[in-house]
Amino acid sequence: MTQQVQSDYLLSATGLNKNFGGIKAVSNAEIKVNQGSITGLIGPNGAGKTTLFNLLSNFIRPDRGQVIFDHQPIDHLQPHEIAQRGFIRTFQVARVLSKLTVLENMLLATPKQTGENFFQVWLNQSQVRQEERENKQKALGILESVGLIEKAYDYAGALSGGQRKLLEMARTLMTNPKLILLDEPAAGVNPTLINQICEHIINWNRQGITFLIIEHNMDVIMSLCNHVWVLAEGTNLADGTPEEIQTNPDVLEAYLGE
Numbered sequence: 001m002t003q004q005v006q007s008d009y010l011l012s013a014t015g016l017n018k019n020f021g022g023i024k025a026v027s028n029a030e031i032k033v034n035q036g037s038i039t040g041l042i043g044p045n046g047a048g049k050t051t052l053f054n055l056l057s058n059f060i061r062p063d064r065g066q067v068i069f070d071h072q073p074i075d076h077l078q079p080h081e082i083a084q085r086g087f088i089r090t091f092q093v094a095r096v097l098s099k100l101t102v103l104e105n106m107l108l109a110t111p112k113q114t115g116e117n118f119f120q121v122w123l124n125q126s127q128v129r130q131e132e133r134e135n136k137q138k139a140l141g142i143l144e145s146v147g148l149i150e151k152a153y154d155y156a157g158a159l160s161g162g163q164r165k166l167l168e169m170a171r172t173l174m175t176n177p178k179l180i181l182l183d184e185p186a187a188g189v190n191p192t193l194i195n196q197i198c199e200h201i202i203n204w205n206r207q208g209i210t211f212l213i214i215e216h217n218m219d220v221i222m223s224l225c226n227h228v229w230v231l232a233e234g235t236n237l238a239d240g241t242p243e244e245i246q247t248n249p250d251v252l253e254a255y256l257g258e
Ligand SMILES: Nc1ncnc2c1ncn2[C@@H]1O[C@H](COP(=O)(O)OP(=O)(O)OP(=O)(O)O)[C@@H](O)[C@H]1O
Pocket: 020, 023, 024, 025, 043, 044, 045, 046, 047, 048, 049, 050, 051, 052
């Protein structure tokens, strides 16, 4: 039986370490994400933010440390099993499949379906068709809400960089997530679309989804986040409200010294 852990956090990680050869990418790092929050993760280039995301979501295994999601340790789970529990992430460079349509990209993200097993398909053909109809309706509804409905039947490869990021975010909603990790949602995105992405994040957060966001755009971090964690050289430098972080001398020095 897995150990039950009581806390107010949806995600909590302590003592995380990861070395690549001689490089200490993440060193004794911790992070905590309150249920219902929009939490930021910032730090200068090479601070270890993406490596920390990879450790949290088990895309790479830590040398040491523990990650608790929704009161349960998740260290032993594969990324797809973590996603099935409602913890999903996006990547710095959006991972959409260019040769599939926007709608097909959305449908690929649907959780385990009856149609994945040959015998279940054979036995439950009407149920499979019903699930397919429901998933398509859900995908089209999400695309409508993010302004990509006109592109539903276009190849994802034809989208702009910003639209691909939006599609990657929209796709996470197909899995009914509790927690979404966003890796630089505003990077390479034009200012109009950045504003739209921020509005969507606020809207999804109001619907109950918790966010942890890596972002270099400080306006985005300051306007969205309730709490911000700062990494520098692989380890924790500070955490606090956006206002506290903005005026923290250690944080200013880490950025100015970059
Ligand atoms: N697979 C890897 N192999 C070797 N070194 C790596 C690997 N991944 C990351 N690193 C190194 O670990 C350190 C932290 O990198 P990471 O990408 O996590 O930082 P970051 O804060 O996300 O940076 P950025 O803001 O520039 O994206 C860097 O020195 C990087 O070169």
